[in-house]
Amino acid sequence: MKAGGEADDGDSARQALCRMLLIEDDEPLRDRFTRILTSWRGGDLVAACATLGAALGYLQRGDIDLLVTDLRLPDGHGTQAIRVLRALNPAADAMVISVLADESTVIDAIEAGAAGYLVKDADSFELIEAIEELRAGRSPICPSIARIIVRRLNAVPSTPPSPLAQLLTPRETEVLWGIAKGYTYAELAERLGISRQTVPVHIKNIYRKLEVRNRSEAVFEASRLGVICL
DSSP states (O other), X not given: OOGGGOOOHHHHHHHHSEEEEEEOOSHHHHHHHHHHHHHOTTEEEEEXXXXXXXXXXXXXXXOOSEEEEOSEETTEEHHHHHHHHHHHOTTOEEEEEESOOOHHHHHHHHHHTOOEEEETTOOHHHHHHHHHHHHTTOOOBOHHHHHHHHHHHHHOOOOOOOHHHHHSOHHHHHHHHHHHHTOOXXXXXXXXXXXXXXXXXXXXXXXXXXXXXXXXXHHHHHHHHTXXXX
C-alpha cells in the first residue's frame, strides 16, 4: 500500500483476481486441485476445505467469486454450499467436480446454481479451461453430463390438454383469448369476423363448459387448466 492509502500495482492486481474456494474431502485430490488452481494466474485460491462446515465460514464473508466443489461431503452436500454462495453473492460462479454423474445428482446441482460440471478425471488443462469459460459467461459441462441433461429434457412429456379444454371448439378458444385480453363483444365480433349476436352464444357455452359464471372466473379457470397461457 502506498503512502496516503493509495493502492500500489500489487494491491490492484490482487483485487482483480478471481477469489476461489475449493471443497474436496479426498486429501490427494484436494492437493491435486489446489496445485492446479494456484497455478492459474487469473485466480487467488482463498482456501481448500475438506468439509462443508469449514467452507461455510469462507462463503459467509460474501467475497468468493468462484466455488469449485465436490458433492458428497462428510458433513453435507456440495449443493448446500452452492445455494449459500448464490444467496450471498448472486454474481458468483459455481462449478462441480465429482464422480457422481447420475441424472438426479446432476439436475439437483444445476438447479442449485452450478453453471459448470466436470467429472473428476479432468486434467489440469481441462479444469483451467473450464474455469476461464465459466468466468467468461459460458457453462462448461463435460460430454457425459451434457448427455444426461439432453436425455432429461427430451424425456419431459408435454402436459396433456385438460379434458375440459378439449371440449372447447377452436372458435370458443379464440373467443376465450379475446375475453382474457379484455375485448368488448363488438371488438371480438369484428376481430373474428362473426356477428355481434354470436359472441354471447360462444361465451355462454364457454362458461358452461368451464363451469364458471363470469369473465374473471373464465380467464382464471382457463389459465389453470392450461387452455390459455397468460
